[in-house]
Amino acid sequence: MTPLSDEALPARQREVQRLLGRCLLRLQQYERLIKAIVAHHELTGPPHALETIRAARIADSARKTLGTLIGDLLGSYLAPNEIGDTPKDLPDCPAEPVMVSFRIGLSLSDADFARLKNELRELVALRNDLVHHFIDRHDLWSVDGCLRASDALVAAYSRIDQYFEQLRGWAEHMEQTRRLAAEFAQSDAFRDLIVNGIAPDSTVFWPVAGIVSALREAAGELAVDGWASIAEAGRWIAERFPEQLPAKYGCSSWRQVVHESRIFDLRYFEINGQRSARYREKEGTANTG
The missing domain is CATH 3.30.420.610 (LOTUS domain-like)
Incomplete structure (x- = not known):
């Protein structure tokens, strides 16, 4: 065991704090991005109410936890096999003659969907462990304990960063699809439709x-x-x-x-x-x- 040093321990503790903060900041970036995807990947309603509906979706996503957001993402933006043509919760609006609906998503094989579902659950567990249980799992009052905590945080950050880059790829896919949809909205075909x-x-x-x-x-x-x-x-x-x-x-x-x-x-x-x-x-x- 490394001898306790009054000088070494505070430095190790500060390093643990730095590494933990880095993990939490990356998690916050992940949560901000997933909220944007959940809020914007689908929209359904009468044309005159779309902006109000969009604002409500943004506000609703802002209040949700990471676990809830991932649950929303699975089966909507991320779905096994083919994504259906009609949204699951198409509102019943008999007084509205025209309804607009779009959904952007990724269709996955059953195996890939199951794997991704497990991975995202692991991310939620990792986040909860860092936020709620990290100080209970590590002895931060010894140099050795701080060293082990630092190693755990380096590994955790690497995993979180992988998840973040994956999510950023999905966000880029969604944005590209939205740009294509915007181009279609300027086309003669879209004018003919509307x-x-x-x-x-x-x-x-x-x-x-x-x-x-x-x-x-x-x-x-x-x-x-x-x-x-x-x-x-x-x-x-x-x-x-x-x-x-x-x-x-x-x-x-x-x-x-x-x-x-x-x-x-x-x-x-x-x-x-x-x-x-x-x-x-x-x-x-x-x-x-």
Whole structure:
């Protein structure tokens, strides 16, 4: 055993304090970064409420412990096999015609997910040991005890740093994905999705389609006894919204748009000896777009 020295012991104790502080600072960096990932990797809600929902997620993450944050991360940002297309807790908002949802995550094999789950639990145990039990496990009133404590802290920091670099890699992946999403948000495809209700695979979500909104406006201006001429509406829209054409929505005529949308009633009238196709909005659909 190393002889106790009044001069050597304080220096060793200060070294233990320095090494412990280094570990705790790295753990705090880890916690700050994991809070950011948990708060920002997914978002779901109506467009007008997204910023409020995001702020609530940030505030909620800020209050959580490391163990809880890791539990949130597992199965959401980190998930076994394929990540589902729909968030687990998609809110039921029947009054909202449009909901926006995105999730960024890493899909892992079952074996990798199980291994990572165990490793992250070990990190939580290591953190708790350093914060709550370190002084009980080491004799900090002897030089030998301080030396062993220093060795343990060097090993602990190396492990924590590995976890931090791993987490930083995930954060960089998330940020890169968010940049790509932001680029998509500036694209014509995104505008078609949000403004016109046309998905990248050309599927049309008719209740929010731009051409349906245009038909509503035309009907409001042109309807007689509640019914508007489809031909007149087509000309009216072409003058005011030239980008809203049937072909954009995979249709060959305005009558096909009216039929495919399922938003309007279609009826034929005899007017001045000629057959005229007219439309009106179905009851109960006025607030779906």
